[in-house]
Amino acid sequence: GAGVSQSPRYKVAKRGQDVALRCDPISGHVSLFWYQQALGQGPEFLTYFQNEAQLDKSGLPSDRFFAERPEGSVSTLKIQRTQQEDSAVYLCASSLKDDGEQYFGPGTRLTVT
C-alpha cells in the first residue's frame, strides 16, 4: 500500500479491558508518531519512534499506555485497563526523517463503554 494503514479502524472495549492498536507506516519511513485526537479537538502527541528506538514518550497520559516498534517498521499502541476517558481516535503518522512531512493513517476510533 502507498499510505499509512491502521487496524482495527474501530474498536469497542469494555472498561477495564486491554486493547492493542496497530500501525503500518510507509515502507522506509524512519520516524513514527502516535497522536490521540479527542472529539472536536486537534491531535495531541503521544510518543515518537526513530526506527525501533522510542525517543520520546512524554505525551503518554499514564503508565497504562505502552507503545513499541520492535523491528523499526510496524508499531503497536497498547492500552491496559481501558477507561472511558481513553475514548478517542488514535492516529499514527510516519515520516521519512525526523522533521519531514508526516503522513497520517486513517486512525483507530476507540470507544470504551
Add this chain to the structure above:
Amino acid sequence: GESVGLHLPTLSVQEGDNSIINCAYSNSASDYFIWYKQESGKGPQFIIDIRSNMDKRQGQRVTVLLNKTVKHLSLQIAATQPGDSAVYFCAEAGGSQGNLIFGKGTKLSVKP
C-alpha cells in the same frame, strides 16, 4: 504554556469565493508550520507547509502566510470548492524530533 490556537472555530463561504483561515501560535522557537485538512472519518492530510525563514509559500490554490512578528499563520484557499469542506488544523514543530502541536481546528463549510 506553549500552544497553537485558531481565531475562528467555523467558517462558511460561498462556492467560488476565497477562504482565509487564521492561526495564532505562541512558541517563538517553532520553525516549521503545517496546515492539515481533515475530512470526517479520515486522518489529517497535508496541505502546505512553511519554514520560519519564509513569510509566504504558494501551492495549488493555497497560500500560507507567516507573520513571525505577531506569531500569526494563515491559510488562503482560492476559488473555494465544495470538496474543500473539512476541518483545517494548523500545526507547529519546534523540536528536533518533529512532533507536532496542533490547534483546535476550523471547520470550513462551502455553500454551493
